[in-house]
Amino acid sequence: MAGREGGDGVGEADGPTRRLSDLDEDELLAQVVPRFAAASGPTPLMLLGPGDDAAVLAAPGGSVVATTDTMVRGRDWRDDWSGPGDVGAKVVAQNLADVAAMGARPTGILVTLVADPGTEVAWVLAFTDAVARACADAGVAVLGGDLSSAGPGTLTVSVTALGDLEGRDPVRRSGARPGDxxxxxxxxxxxxxxxxxxxxxxxxxxxxxxxxxxxxxxxxxxxxxxxxxxxxxxxxxxxxxxxxxxxxxxxxxxxxxxxxxxxxxxxxxxxxxxxxxxxxxxxxxxxxxxxxxxxxxxxxxxxxxxxxxxxxxxxxxxxxxxxxxxxxxxxxxxxxxxx
Amino acid sequence: MAGREGGDGVGEADGPTRRLSDLDEDELLAQVVPRFAAASGPTPLMLLGPGDDAAVLAAPGGSVVATTDTMVRGRDWRDDWSGPGDVGAKVVAQNLADVAAMGARPTGILVTLVADPGTEVAWVLAFTDAVARACADAGVAVLGGDLSSAGPGTLTVSVTALGDLEGRDPVRRSGARPGDxxxxxxxxxxxxxxxxxxxxxxxxxxxxxxxxxxxxxxxxxxxxxxxxxxxxxxxxxxxxxxxxxxxxxxxxxxxxxxxxxxxxxxxxxxxxxxxxxxxxxxxxxxxxxxxxxxxxxxxxxxxxxxxxxxxxxxxxxxxxxxxxxxxxxxxxxxxxxxx
Structure with missing residues (x-):
């Protein structure tokens, strides 16, 4: 299992494999949310974290850069090539890169998982840890997200990334001039x-x-x-x-x-x-x-x-x-x- | 078809039914993006709209409220009860409600569609029009989004909504006091x-x-x-x-x-x-x-x-x-x- 060489540890736990259908949403969130908080440490721009109707993120530059990108199993990754840690790291990286490409500092993300109830809990937790680690490395807050169940075989992860321009204008695609x-x-x-x-x-x-x-x-x-x-x-x-x-x-x-x-x-x-x-x-x-x-x-x-x-x-x-x-x-x- | 009584008009066009697999992504975006722009009219808080790596939204209050919520076909709606216009209106409404419930003014959304390539183009366009109309009615900018293809039968719509507190503190869940x-x-x-x-x-x-x-x-x-x-x-x-x-x-x-x-x-x-x-x-x-x-x-x-x-x-x-x-x-x- 090439993807599992990445150290995600799916399937290594003792006992029977736990699947999302074995937990209710509150039980799953009780495992997921603290992992985000633990990894990210102090994120001073997060004024209000997960748990309310919405989070609040500081926008010191007076504007917010926003982008979203999704990965679908079987289209954007293959389980035998990429483990949950890889998928978590990649979906964060590609979204933060879009923010950085505007000349902005990435500041926060929201993350959505749409999964077949047969998905292994270990997959979700390894994905969560990788998202949290990638955000912590970049000084980015995990503001919240959503979990939804879907039909057999479905596994989709989406991130919305936010950033701060620190008072600068965005760097657009259109500004190149001859001689540059x-x-x-x-x-x-x-x-x-x-x-x-x-x-x-x-x-x-x-x-x-x-x-x-x-x-x-x-x-x-x-x-x-x-x-x-x-x-x-x-x-x-x-x-x-x-x-x-x-x-x-x-x-x-x-x-x-x-x-x-x-x-x-x-x-x-x-x-x-x-x-x-x-x-x-x-x-x-x-x-x-x-x-x-x-x-x-x-x-x-x-x-x-x-x-x-x-x-x-x-x-x-x-x-x-x-x-x-x-x-x-x-x-x-x-x-x-x-x- | 109860859902189609909502006036979405899916399936009423002349000629063979067009499906997402009949268009490439650029052709689909060329139909979708102008619908957002046309409906929303002037949205002064949108400093940079769709088309670059990310959009830019004004955050006059110095912070941004952020939330995300997903609807999955077969779980969150039934096609025979809810047409694409209903789904578009609902996914926007429930996200904007989360922003409003913080005491914030909704200002912008990003929208993601993950769809079986067999999905009718008419469904996507009717969904798009409803999202655009719901945002226009609320004075909210459509900042961008993502389109992904997925396995047979899959149809998932996600919105991330952003808002502005206009300088106020967020209204949290935790502040109720005896006598209130x-x-x-x-x-x-x-x-x-x-x-x-x-x-x-x-x-x-x-x-x-x-x-x-x-x-x-x-x-x-x-x-x-x-x-x-x-x-x-x-x-x-x-x-x-x-x-x-x-x-x-x-x-x-x-x-x-x-x-x-x-x-x-x-x-x-x-x-x-x-x-x-x-x-x-x-x-x-x-x-x-x-x-x-x-x-x-x-x-x-x-x-x-x-x-x-x-x-x-x-x-x-x-x-x-x-x-x-x-x-x-x-x-x-x-x-x-x-x-």
Whole structure:
């Protein structure tokens, strides 16, 4: 059970397997809620925690950033590849990355679980612990959530993440201007590589890539740092560098021209496990990485953790979008991506 | 089809039935997002709407109230009793009621749909229109959301609602003090009565009750009004007057003693359709009404729309909770409830 190597411990308890149908909602909440509180420790922005009709979170910047994202078993994860701890860490990471990509500091989440009553209680508790730990690591409060039962086989987890702009304007996708530097913070291609290796049944070929696929590591603090440094556009890489770069290009009416040279190290990192061609493909097309892709005015001193990977150009005859070394990259763009 | 009498129009379009599997996500979003924007009109608190990694909502009071609640087909609604417009209106109403019950003004929502790809596009669009209309009616912005596909038969809708306290403290469940007045704003028992009549196949016996079951009408503006008036505790009636009253009693270490006399009119309203005994039961035990139950200091001038239904007493030998005319009411409390 590859997913269980992650240390979630499902099924290891003594005695018969307990399922959600063995508990009523109050009994389950009595186990879940204290785990959130214990892990998160003092979260000074949480003015009122779970247990009332709603929670109250401080919004010191006078506004709140809000986003939501769901994972569905069988669509967004496979139980044999990802344990409950992986799912909990990932659903938090991808939501917090969306907040950070606005230049905001993530401050709180709400979490919803919709589950077949046959779901193991141990799964839910391991999921809960991972959510709590991911939030604690990021200084984020767990404000509350909802538990619902559903039909056989259903297991869906949703997070709504909130954040604070600390008085700054949000960094939108649309602000890139010709001459800006294109920069990225975080890894590229590891999640996609990990998914390929799991699919091919050889996760041992690159355990770190598999770990990133299971639990992405978005550089959350670099979102606000990029905003402070003057980032003109930003998003998190959820659908791949080319596709997400194209979004920034089209939103700003410009072209993001990526330079293969600074990405050669990312390709070399993955080539031993994937081969050169698939490594290139993973780096420029791989999604679910949740690294931060941003543009900055040309004379910006980039925050530590960002590296330059290209330049913003005016849109040419092919219109706005993304190019690699000047060549428009739609879909099969990785073909053009030869150092 | 009782649910389709609600005017949702599912299945009435010409041509073959379109299903979610006939559209890609971008095509579906292109139909959904403008419906939210069109319905909500100017929502000055929405600083950045859907389309980026996250939305931005003003939080003028310096904090944000947050809650989330999910409805699952087959558990929280039946397609033959509730159409998509009913489900959209209800999931918004119950979430906004939770915000109002903190004394806050609802300001924004995020909405998530997890659906079998075989779901009719018309269902999703009618749901969308109802969510948009319910938000527009309440002056609430639709900030964004998520669409996910799931296994056969699955249809789940979730809303996260946000609100603003306008500089006030939240009204918690725990603040009731002996001597306070117990008051309610909104109807009692209609949703439960509507559900009974649908179950018994005679919705025509009380169409208004059925309408409230399908689309609750929480008195949202009275939440902030209660807070301004000095409410000491408040919640929305989601599990019935006795059960929710018991929550306020236990949270404050007091007893909420309900007076049958002012509830006689609520019982009389439902007696023609349900009979006297079931009408009493619906009034004190009926859930999903989402009216506001609050306590106020004894000399308060209640906001218009609230009516006094009891008094807060010190906890006696039976401990904190709820009584009816001085008699402790656990579970079968309706038996004691004779005017």
């Amino acid at each position: 530097v294109v920069a990225v913070a975080g890894t590229l291609g590891l999640s996609d590589a990990g998914w390929r290796l799991l699919r091919e049944g050889r996760p041992e070929a690159d355990p770190e890539a598999v770990a990133v696929h299971r639990r992405p590591r978005p550089p959350l603090t670099l979102g606000p740092a990029a905003a402070v440094a003057g980032a003109t556009a930003m998003l998190d890489v959820s659908d791949g560098l080319l596709r997400d770069g194209g979004r920034i290009g089209r939103a700003g009416g410009v072209v993001l021209d990526l330079d293969p040279a600074p990405l050669a190290g990312d390709v070399a990192r993955l080539a031993p496990a994937l081969g050169e061609q698939d490594a290139r493909r993973a780096v420029v097309e791989g999604g679910e990485e949740h690294s931060l892709l941003a543009t900055f005015p040309t004379d910006t001193t980039l925050p530590e953790g960002f590296r330059t990977i290209g330049r913003v150009r005016p849109a040419g005859v092919d219109g706005p979008g993304v190019t690699v070394a000047g060549v428009h990259a739609h879909g099969g763009g990785w073909d053009h991506f030869r150092p | 007045v117990v008051a309610v704003a909104g109807t009692l028992g209609l949703s439960d009565a509507g559900w009974r009549l649908l179950r018994e196949g005679r919705p025509e016996a009380d169409p208004e009750a059925v309408a409230v079951h399908r689309r609750p009408r929480p008195p949202l503006t009275l939440g902030p009004a209660a807070a301004v008036a000095g409410a000491t505790a408040m919640l929305d009636v989601s599990d019935g007057l006795l059960r929710d009253g018991g929550r306020i009693g236990r949270a404050g270490g007091v007893v909420l003693d309900l007076d049958p006399a002012p509830l006689a009119g609520d019982v009389a309203r439902l007696a023609p359709a349900l009979g006297e005994q079931d009408a009493r039961r619906a009034v004190v035990e009926g859930g999903e009404e989402h009216s506001l139950l609050a306590t106020f200091p004894t000399d308060t001038t209640l906001p218009e729309g609230f009516r006094t239904i009891g008094r807060v007493r010190p906890a006696g030998v039976d401990g904190p909770g709820v009584t009816v005319a001085g008699v402790h009411a656990h579970g079968g409390g309706w038996d004691h409830f004779r005017p």
